[in-house]
Amino acid sequence: MTTRGFSGRRPTSEAAARLPPGQYETHDFPVLSLGPTPDVDLATWTFTIHDGPRPLARWTWTELEALPRTRWTADIHCVTKWSKFGTEWEGVTFDDLMAAAGVAPPTPYLLALSHDGYDTNVPVADLAGGRAMIATRYAGAPIEAEHGGPARLLVPHLYFWKSAKWVRGLRFTARDEAGFWELRGYHMRGDPWREQRYTNDP
Amino acid sequence: MTPAPVPPGDAPLRWHEVAIARVERRTPRVVSVYVDAGLAPHLAGQHVDVRLTAPDGYRAERSYSIASAPGSAPLELAIEHLEGGEVSAYFHEAAEPGDRIEVRGPIGGHFAWRPADGGPLLLVAGGSGMAPLMAMLRQRAMASARVATLLVYSARTWDEVIWRDEILALEARGDGLDVAFAITRGAPARSADVAGRLDAQGLHARLSTWRHVPSHTYVCGANRFVEAMTQALVRGGIAAPTIRAERYGGAL
Numbered sequence: 041m042t043t044r045g046f047s048g049r050r051p052t053s054e055a056a057a058r059l060p061p062g063q064y065e066t067h068d069f070p071v072l073s074l075g076p077t078p079d080v081d082l083a084t085w086t087f088t089i090h091d092g093p094r095p096l097a098r099w100t101w102t103e104l105e106a107l108p109r110t111r112w113t114a115d116i117h118c119v120t121k122w123s124k125f126g127t128e129w130e131g132v133t134f135d136d137l138m139a140a141a142g143v144a145p146p147t148p149y150l151l152a153l154s155h156d157g158y159d160t161n162v163p164v165a166d167l168a169g170g171r172a173m174i175a176t177r178y179a180g181a182p183i184e185a186e187h188g189g190p191a192r193l194l195v196p197h198l199y200f201w202k203s204a205k206w207v208r209g210l211r212f213t214a215r216d217e218a219g220f221w222e223l224r225g226y227h228m229r230g231d232p233w234r235e236q237r238y239t240n241d242p
Numbered sequence: 243m244t245p246a247p248v249p250p251g252d253a254p255l256r257w258h259e260v261a262i263a264r265v266e267r268r269t270p271r272v273v274s275v276y277v278d279a280g281l282a283p284h285l286a287g288q289h290v291d292v293r294l295t296a297p298d299g300y301r302a303e304r305s306y307s308i309a310s311a312p313g314s315a316p317l318e319l320a321i322e323h324l325e326g327g328e329v330s331a332y333f334h335e336a337a338e339p340g341d342r343i344e345v346r347g348p349i350g351g352h353f354a355w356r357p358a359d360g361g362p363l364l365l366v367a368g369g370s371g372m373a374p375l376m377a378m379l380r381q382r383a384m385a386s387a388r389v390a391t392l393l394v395y396s397a398r399t400w401d402e403v404i405w406r407d408e409i410l411a412l413e414a415r416g417d418g419l420d421v422a423f424a425i426t427r428g429a430p431a432r433s434a435d436v437a438g439r440l441d442a443q444g445l446h447a448r449l450s451t452w453r454h455v456p457s458h459t460y461v462c463g464a465n466r467f468v469e470a471m472t473q474a475l476v477r478g479g480i481a482a483p484t485i486r487a488e489r490y491g492g493a494l
Contacts, residue, residue: 041342043332043342043343045332045336045337045338046296046332046336048296048332050300064328070490073487076475076482076485076487156482220247220352224247224351225248225249225250225351238250238254240250242254
């Protein structure tokens with residue numbers, strides 16, 4: 041099938057190699073959120089890891105900022121089809137967080153929990169081994185509230201809805217429980233290179 | 243009070259190859275593209291993915307909100323001409339009836355309203371962000387739902403109000419729909435309208451004359467607009483979980 045009259049604007053071959061299927065490159069940083077941006081107070085901010093209902097470890101903002109910090113440069117891919125290359129993040133990796141908590145992941149699945157009531161499920165295998173962080177800085181500055189500040193989950197190899205904004209904790213779950221968008225038509229894992237956008241995509 | 247999610251269907255969303263039925267100019271910067279895509283029934287507020295294929299096989303995909311009411315055919319997609327926009331340029335400069343595109347959907351289980359969800363219903367639109375809210379207004383009218391509804395719709399000029407005559411006709415039915423246009427550049431056309439750029443004060447003023455507290459609020463537009471409006475609503479005492487937002491474009 042060809043769309044008569046459409047020629048398109050092709051990405052450079054370098055950009056094309058970095059774009060998962062169906063994505064286009066943007067230099068902007070679009071904002072997508074399900075509702076209002078929550079007002080998160082650092083003075084009372086905490087980050088908690090739960091095993092089901094049971095809290096395993098908790099940090100205040102100052103305590104989290106004192107954990108080992110890591111900087112990453114990553115391409116990010118939004119399910120609404122934009123990709124942004126070379127984004128620069130700083131934060132505490134999932135591995136360092138678990139080490140600081142002094143526990144091993146008690147189950148293979150978890151839900152990332154946010155201040156606005158949002159949640160999203162991510163398998164531990166997609167977080168451990170240097171694949172995810174709790175990010176607190178973007179491009180050398182504190183993350184803006186619209187982009188999920190003060191802290192957001194960053195799982196750059198999955199569609200960006202998995203990188204929960206305004207994150208306040210992680211809850212390990214016995215099975216892979218669907219989160220907010222996963223209950224509303226979006227894929228349980230969300231690998232952009234396999235184009236796992238919607239619920240029943242392979 | 244998070245609304246019930248709209249569950250996905252059982253089958254993968256597949257692409258439907260379809261011919262454009264017609265292209266209609268709505269405003270200087272917006273065309274409506276009509277397609278009879280044969281998709282599963284949609285809810286007001288949902289969107290579709292659109293895919294174009296060039297002769298050499300190169301493809302480009304974008305998402306567009308559905309502006310037509312559930313159950314009415316063909317689907318209407320209102321497409322704004324974005325500066326440097328690869329896909330919107332095609333729809334504005336080249337698209338003709340009979341051109342073949344691909345569509346899949348409907349998509350989105352959060353920014354959706356059903357008549358059974360009731361109201362009072364507050365709709366806040368900026369520019370082409372009116373599209374999914376238009377589907378809600380149309381469905382509300384088709385269902386003869388007398389849900390108290392206020393539409394506050396910001397546009398640059400009176401001529402850039404998409405579906406202006408249809409919206410005025412819906413308001414004239416007198417079935418509980420109030421409309422306030424906010425015209426950024428130019429004088430308000432009617433006494434109910436808001437002069438100048440819509441800000442928190444203007445929104446609060448219009449809400450206080452409405453005399454309802456919305457149970458469901460939908461805000462759609464450019465991110466800067468949606469951010470300003472949702473913050474104004476939260477500060478004005480509207481419960482954040484009852485406010486649903488759909489944004490396009492970048493942060494401030």
